[in-house]
Amino acid sequence: MSFYLLLYHLSFLGVMLLLVQSLNLVWKARLFSLGHHGFFGLGAYTAVVMIKLALPAGVAAWSTTAPSQRIVGLGLLVACVLAGGALAAGVAILMGRLFAQLRGDYFAVATLVFAEIVRSIAANWDYVGGGLGFEVPYLVFSKAGNERLLYGVFYTALLLGLNWVAFFLIRRIEGSVYGLYITAVEDDPIAAELSGINVTRLQNLVFVVAAMTAGSAGALFLHFTTLVVPTDFSFPNGLLVILGVVLGGLRSERCIIAATFIYTSYEVIKVRVFGLFGFESGVLIADWKEVLLGLVLIFSVTLPAVWHRAQIRQAGAPRQRRPLLAGGGRGGSVDAE
Amino acid sequence: MRNSWPPFSETEGKSLLQIDRVSQRFAGLQALSDVSLSVRRGEIVGLIGPNGSGKTTLFNLITGVYPTMRGQILLEGRDLAGATRHEIAAAGIMRTFQNPRVFASLGLIEHAIIPEQVVSHPISFADFFRQIGTPWRAYSPAAESILREVALGSTYGAPAGTLSYGRRRLLEIARSLAGSPRLLLLDEPTAGLNSDEVHQVHGLLERLGGTRGLTMIIIDHDTEFIERLCSRLVVLNNGRIIRDGLRDEVLRDPQVVAAYFGRVGPCS
Numbered sequence: 084m085s086f087y088l089l090l091y092h093l094s095f096l097g098v099m100l101l102l103v104q105s106l107n108l109v110w111k112a113r114l115f116s117l118g119h120h121g122f123f124g125l126g127a128y129t130a131v132v133m134i135k136l137a138l139p140a141g142v143a144a145w146s147t148t149a150p151s152q153r154i155v156g157l158g159l160l161v162a163c164v165l166a167g168g169a170l171a172a173g174v175a176i177l178m179g180r181l182f183a184q185l186r187g188d189y190f191a192v193a194t195l196v197f198a199e200i201v202r203s204i205a206a207n208w209d210y211v212g213g214g215l216g217f218e219v220p221y222l223v224f225s226k227a228g229n230e231r232l233l234y235g236v237f238y239t240a241l242l243l244g245l246n247w248v249a250f251f252l253i254r255r256i257e258g259s260v261y262g263l264y265i266t267a268v269e270d271d272p273i274a275a276e277l278s279g280i281n282v283t284r285l286q287n288l289v290f291v292v293a294a295m296t297a298g299s300a301g302a303l304f305l306h307f308t309t310l311v312v313p314t315d316f317s318f319p320n321g322l323l324v325i326l327g328v329v330l331g332g333l334r335s336e337r338c339i340i341a342a343t344f345i346y347t348s349y350e351v352i353k354v355r356v357f358g359l360f361g362f363e364s365g366v367l368i369a370d371w372k373e374v375l376l377g378l379v380l381i382f383s384v385t386l387p388a389v390w391h392r393a394q395i396r397q398a399g400a401p402r403q404r405r406p407l408l409a410g411g412g413r414g415g416s417v418d419a420e
Numbered sequence: 421m422r423n424s425w426p427p428f429s430e431t432e433g434k435s436l437l438q439i440d441r442v443s444q445r446f447a448g449l450q451a452l453s454d455v456s457l458s459v460r461r462g463e464i465v466g467l468i469g470p471n472g473s474g475k476t477t478l479f480n481l482i483t484g485v486y487p488t489m490r491g492q493i494l495l496e497g498r499d500l501a502g503a504t505r506h507e508i509a510a511a512g513i514m515r516t517f518q519n520p521r522v523f524a525s526l527g528l529i530e531h532a533i534i535p536e537q538v539v540s541h542p543i544s545f546a547d548f549f550r551q552i553g554t555p556w557r558a559y560s561p562a563a564e565s566i567l568r569e570v571a572l573g574s575t576y577g578a579p580a581g582t583l584s585y586g587r588r589r590l591l592e593i594a595r596s597l598a599g600s601p602r603l604l605l606l607d608e609p610t611a612g613l614n615s616d617e618v619h620q621v622h623g624l625l626e627r628l629g630g631t632r633g634l635t636m637i638i639i640d641h642d643t644e645f646i647e648r649l650c651s652r653l654v655v656l657n658n659g660r661i662i663r664d665g666l667r668d669e670v671l672r673d674p675q676v677v678a679a680y681f682g683r684v685g686p687c688s
Contacts, residue, residue, distance in 0.1 A: 252552075260537045260556045261548055263530050267523045274521040277483055279509040279538040279599055288548055 090235040094307045096347045097242030101249050101300035103327035103343050105293035108253060110328055112265050112289040113272060115191045119324055121198025122294040124205060124316030125174060126167030126301025131211045131311060133163050138220065156222035163302045171298025172291050179287035198321060206313035216312030219305050238307040245303060249296050256292070265289065349376070436461045436635050437482070437603055442491030444477055451477045452659045455491070459603070462633045466640070466650030470679055473656040475639045476518055479605050483515050484508045495603070510539050512602030516609060520588035524581030528572055530556070531580060531591055532563035535599030563598065570594040570624055586617040593624065604628070606638045610645050618645060625649055647671070655679065
């Protein structure tokens with residue numbers, strides 16, 4: 084069982100990392116979006132609609148035993164990811180036009196409302212299962228006992244692969260002049276604009292790229308949970324994404340990945356491991372879970388800093404301190420005058 | 421955007437910047453009233469006046485920080501009304517700020533690359549997909565020559581946030597130059613600098629005006645600095661231009677002296 088637990092954890096981490104990394108880019112461009120999980124949900128429900136359209140005989144009639152069906156299933160899976168990303172990007176372009184005048188808190192509220200609209204539509208649309216959700220068929224591998232492992236490995240590899248692509252893409256963006264533009268807007272939007280940067284268009288662009296990433300992540304997410312319900316895309320889950328960005332210190336990719344790893348691990352451990360101690364302890368933990376989460380959050384903020392300071396002490400000499408959590412690790416040596 | 425502007429030769433001799441009866445009001449304060457000013461190509465104009473006389477407000481209107489509500493600002497005959505800040509920048513008006521505004525976490529070369537690239541290749545989806553294959557370091561050589569021009573050579577790698585005040589001012593000038601401006605607006609380029617740095621800025625601006633023939637409007641309180649750089653001075657007081665003319669005449673004008681040092685009367 085523990086291997087499945089690991090796979091589940093890795094897949095969940097993969098989805099979170101896609102969302103957290105893309106949201107980080109949006110926040111860096113000074114767009115305070117609180118509705119990133121809306122694009123996530125949009126991608127997931129695009130996939131649901133596509134599966135329903137592609138399998139007219141119904142999900143129950145679909146079984147992956149013949150090789151031809153597996154190929155069709157794989158094709159459908161890829162199509163879902165592409166369509167999820169494309170639709171999310173399309174909606175982001177539209178939102179960019181609609182919300183062009185909204186900045187700061189107003190933009191935050193607008194995006195939050197957008198995410199809530201996605202959730203409400205999904206919850207009230209019977210075609211996609213309404214509030215009860217939609218059971219996703221096994222597209223490439225069947226749920227038969229001997230293939231379950233393959234199934235888990237396949238989706239985990241797929242998610243980690245997509246993560247690698249996203250990470251690579253984001254690194255490429257940050258290494259290009261567009262990375263400079265984004266940092267310039269982050270540092271001083273007025274000076275950036277007066278240097279010729281079309282800030283609004285840059286923000287729209289970043290918003291669309293991030294939405295596309297979140298949409299693709301959404302279209303993959305439902306295949307390893309195999310059940311998609313509207314509450315997966317409610318604000319408390321969106322908050323987990325925001326938490327990753329904030330805990331990661333709002334800037335540096337590595338810190339964000341580390342922070343996301345820490346608290347998604349906590350989420351998984353809480354659910355699976357503490358249950359082993361029996362019912363009594365399970366109840367106790369359930370009662371104290373918010374307190375525990377708070378402690379985990381505090382530790383994920385302070386531990387890296389403590390570790391960093393210990394390193395400095397070990398090195399002996401007082402060194403120029405580069406804030407680990409505040410990011411800013413840019414541009415070579417610090418040659419203060 | 422930039423390419424649609426007429427080539428330099430066609431506009432030779434005409435005024436580069438034409439400000440026509442521009443007014444600006446902030447709540448109860450009339451910051452500028454009926455300001456008209458014409459700047460010819462290649463001219464270095466000193467804009468002086470006491471604190472609060474509206475000098476920076478005029479810069480903010482020219483660069484689109486505030487929309488021009490009353491009056492007209494023309495760059496080479498084109499009305500800048502309705503143009504956004506980045507459009508004005510791309511059209512060739514670059515500026516520095518009274519309090520240096522650098523991109524604190526970016527290095528020096530990056531400051532020079534940003535305007536150079538964004539002015540020649542405006543941001544769009546097509547440009548985005550073209551550019552993400554190219555690391556920004558590919559554009560460093562051109563940017564380095566600009567940094568060398570303003571003598572910022574020794575601090576290449578450092579983030580701008582770690583620079584001294586004087587170097588930030590130089591970096592702002594470098595950033596403005598990277599956008600290949602037609603008009604450079606300098607807001608107190610010597611404020612807070614020591615005499616060596618003032619000397620350095622003076623030398624730089626003289627070179628820019630001389631060899632490049634760059635048109636500049638300079639705000640400064642250092643009269644000696646202004647006197648040596650600008651042959652023409654414009655004096656603002658309480659939002660009005662009280663004098664516009666040759667340096668020596670303007671500085672001897674009793675009205676100007678009064679605005680700066682208070683009225684010299686028989687009793688005082």
